[in-house]
Amino acid sequence: MMSLLGDYTSSKLSVFPKSASSFSGESDWVFHFISIVCVIFFIPIAVALFGFAWKYRKAKGQPADSQVDHNTTLELVWSIGPSFLLVVMFYFGARGFLDMRSIPEGAYNVGVDAYKWGWGMNYGNGVIHPELHVVAGEPTKLTMTSKDVIHSLYIPSFRVKKDIVPGRYNYIWFKAMEPSEKVMTDEECKQLADKDKEDNLSWDYDARQCTPDGYNFYDLYCAEYCGTNHSEMQTVVVVHETQEELDAWIKKYSSRGDEPPAAYGAKLYERRGCKSCHSIDGSRLVGPSYKGSYGTMRNIVGGDQVKVDENYIRESILNPKAKVAIEQGVAYQPVMPSYKGQLSEDDIYSLIEFIKSLGDPSATEPEAPADAEPVSVE
Amino acid sequence: MATTDAGLASDAHEQPGHGHSDHGHGDHDHPSYLAHHFDTPEQQFDSGKLGMWLFLVTEVLFFSGMFCAYAIFRAWRPEVFEGCSQFLNTKLGAINTGVLLFSSFTMAWGVRCAQKEQHKLLTVMLATTLSCATVFLGVKAIEYSHKWHLGLLPAGLFSYDPSNPHPVGGPNYLAYICAPFVAITIGVAIWLVVSFLRGAKFQLECAKPLLVVCLCFFVGVGLGTILESGGEEGHHEDDHAVVASTDGTAAEHGKEHAHADGDQHVDHEEPAAAAVASLPAAGAMSNDSADLAVLERLASDATNTGLQDELAARKAQSERSGGGILYDVSDDASATVASAPENVLRPSRAGVFFSIYYCMTGIHAIHILAGIGVLVWLLVRSIRMDFNRNYFGPVDYVGLYWHIVDMIWIYLFPLMYLIR
């Protein structure tokens, strides 16, 4: 029975996404068990409902054939009988749930930082990347925090979900079973990435169905409503076959290496969530655009002006609420989380170089007078 | 057939011209107090009483939400609750408890008067109940304004600074609270005079007890001021001392300062702070004469519970925060807000206690105000002699409401004031 269902759930006709973790088999089995029980109850009810409605249809004024108003035995049977099935459902549900809540010792630990609207997966040693990379067959534990509002980490293929509540640590664990395949060679990936760079686009996961490293992936969603771009707070899970492969991947992202700082800053911009709020084409998003900002004078909340230089950018990364920018008379919402401890000095340096590389002071427009809103200083 | 509107007033309107009379007992032929849709006064009374009880159930559940919040946060941070509770003046709380208990008693007596048709006594009882309510509010005004002045506010606005607990300047909160009451009192007084001059007897009868009730608010304010007075006077001298002394710290504040520092440097400041706390006068000897005078006053004033309590509270707080509330969790089963390490040392922790304090006592005070409103309505009706042995429902229902408001205070008092 179970294997049969297993075959079914991996087919195209399935009502489920691919079954790819140690939980998904059991979760799907319970789902189908409940569904079958429901169908067994539902079909007779529906047949009786429509059958009676048709069969006992009568002209006005015809008395009913029976006026039986109760049958205690029958009613007790249909009240108590199904309850046993409920106990079975509850038991399997609770058993599966307890598995999900008992985190095994020695699970591979990844930190998850959820923010509006993106993910930072912390692999230690300052390697933070939006993609979640894990090893097949090994338990992985995610330690999750949020700095702004409630988010929820949801990987449909793994059948797991957990809210990420600010002010708490929430944990989730799973054992991925199906490794991702490398569907694109590094050269192809590089070509595509270069092309993106020319077109000023970011990597399109959905269209290409693979990551910039060439792996196919599982979707990871935010499942708790968190504001404007809630539906874009998605990332991917890549399952590596071996720990070595994962380590190699982490190493690739562990530091700048000999890359020029501005290029590395561009990667950080993509990877660390800057791009969800700051554009590089001059358009106004949640935060000010980077384009042409370096070296300009900027109005800040409180009525002052400040020059966008290394110090200002550094302060804005580490203590975003200290000087909140005003553009065209409208102050930005002070919603950016602090990146203190999240970015190394070299990272910040790279980001500043990246912003400098976008800088063209002549392109900026004149700014409107400042608003008189109070400064929110921490 | 009666028109819609005429047919439905339930209290004081006669219902003539029902095409169909469907009342039973011949002895109550729909008297003026019986609403058209009820058959008998008993049915009307029972309906009203059941309705009132249900309303009280909703009131209890309304407050139970806040009691739950209280329980949750106290369970998480017992030390904050114990520490902050000491900022509350137990004497004022106890006086208010007594006042409310007495008002419950007069209210119950009033219900009995209504049943026995003792109209004069009923008016006296209702007026006494009302006076107690305004005394309660007067005392509360002192408590609130004092705390606002110190900056003991809800978490987000909490600005209490142990090193400068009595900030100079700031708005005169007491005046703001009293202003509407002053206006009402003046209004009632004018009404009294006018109705006396115009010979409006009924209005005069109403205005007399109401003026007493209004004046009782200021009795409450006065009572509160006397009990907080040591503190209040001390503050004034302190303010003077702050200006006078070169280091900007008065003697009294000197010891508080030690505690404030204790928040950050508990290890070496704490013993000194403890010594100062136990021997306030001795600790102040080294300071200049202005401070000495202040401290002598303070030491000699046994009624100054507010300041003493503050001192003890600050000591308790610094001990706790120095001891560290930070604890990490490995299993999410026990994860609570308290486990987020970055939040632990924020000053707003203490604010949660005051948040709950203001929410609970504030909403209770709003209930007192609502009670005053309906009691005034009853008072006027009792002067009009509306109630009789068959129709005393409104007095009974308001009595029930008043008792539940008292009951809630009786729970609030120990939960807020007496948890050290």
Place this chain on the structure above:
Amino acid sequence: MSAGSVPSGYEVNDPGYPTPQENYLTNSKGILSWAFTLDHKRIGMMYLIGVTSAFLLGGLLALGIRLHLFAPDGILFNNALFQWLAPDKAPNDIYNQVFTLHGAIMVFLFIIPSVPAALGNFLVPVMLGAKDVAFPRLNLSSFYLWVGGALFFVMALLASGLDTGWTFYTPYSTTTDSSVILATTGAFVLGFSSIFTGLNFIVTINTMRPPGMTWFRMPLFLWATYSTSIIQVLATPVLGITLLLLIAERTLHIGIFDPEYNGDPVTFQHFFWFYSHPAVYIMILPAFGIISELISVHSHKRIFGYRFIAYSSIAIALLSFIVWGHHMFTSGMSPITTIIFSALTFTVSVPSAIKVFNWVATMFKGSISLTTPMVYAIAFIFLFTIGGLTGLHLGTLATDMHLHDTYFVVAHFHYVMVGGTVVAFLGGVFHWWPKMVGKMYSEAGGLLSAALVFIGFNLTFLPQFILGSRGMPRRYATYDPEFAPLHQMSTYGALILGVGLFVALFVLLMSLVNGKKAPANPWGGATLEWNCTSPPPFYNFERPPVVGDPYEFGDIRWDTELDRYVKVEPQRERVPSETPAETPAHASE
């Protein structure tokens, strides 16, 4: 007489038609006679107009949601029209505000007051045989509180919208810059409206039953209303304090719910669901009551298992208070709490199942007229059963981890709330419409609306079950292209559903223009409301009605000459001298 002539010693009791002086709609005139009316029937009609307006507004917003989701990147709120209407708002923001207002308006302004306040106000005293509710002025004030709450929502909509989701989860609701305070004030005011209505009904049913109306002779609609009222009175105050604390959190930063000030967002969820889960039963229990009436009357057969249905209503009301945690299985509650909530959740399914079985059994060997209300009732049972059964998937912990906050949940509660409550509400309106306005509607039109609603509804929400189990999270303004075909099906369904609802509205409104006069008892019902004229006179009953079994159809006969149902009563009970039944209720329990 078609169904047997009147036996000797019996006589036909037919109240005929009311005169304009008796008719509650016409006995006093002018807008003020409505605005200040204390008549429960007029208040019920005003509620009916109010909740229908709210439903139209909420329904338009729902259509907006469905149209936007026709394409993966959205097609409605990012088109030129909306960019012109709201140039400073991102399409995603508009979508978020639209789904939030859809939820909030539907829950607070429509579903909660729909059956209890609109139909309940009209029916409770009439079914009970009373002249009015116990506190008519409280009743009117509760209507105006509803209006006030609605105005607050409109103000929120016009000020800066609302984008928190109808659940107002902190800390999102404490940090967003939309009009949370206006909306929560509105919900707070509406809460009081709901409390007053519930309180009124409890007292009315307890103390104003006429002689002979024992608890177990009450129509099941009254049992359902009574259970609902218990929930309204016990749960709504907690919502009130929660919303007050939320307002205080936003203005004073009291630090109870906001982690920024050491508060705990999960506490807010507990508080919120402690009300809002029982509120789900405020929404569905009255619908159960309607269906019990509809099935029995249109099958002309005694309701099967009266006591089981009555007790199950009370059981649901009580159990609803201890299952709120199942909205929070993924929030990080301790495992033991989670498991307890799961177990409790399963217990609620038992009384719901009892009702479904009993309704189907009532139809067995009945004399079924497939009238519009009956067709709606059958649609209800079908849809509610699907909604109820899919609740099992969500109550089971292992599967809920996957399904929570996906479209599966959306489909589940729409099957219960729309397929259940709204369909039952429509069935109830069609059933009692002749009684309310004294006009018959077009039967063909009614049946057409029922068919369109049924087809449209299933087409809208069945695909959403699959969307959910395939992993589509809810409240997404954009989605992965793989989900597009199912979303498109759903959008087509929503359009059909919308047409069906407009047909229903049109049919009912047309009946006012050209409907024929309704007899006192158009369906052959045995409950007391069918004893008075349609529409009822101002005082409901000329004389206190003789209370019988609400489901005894033996003395209801079809009279071919009069072309309507009449009641056949023993003559001796009409002898004027013998009037024990006219002794007024002492109701001093």
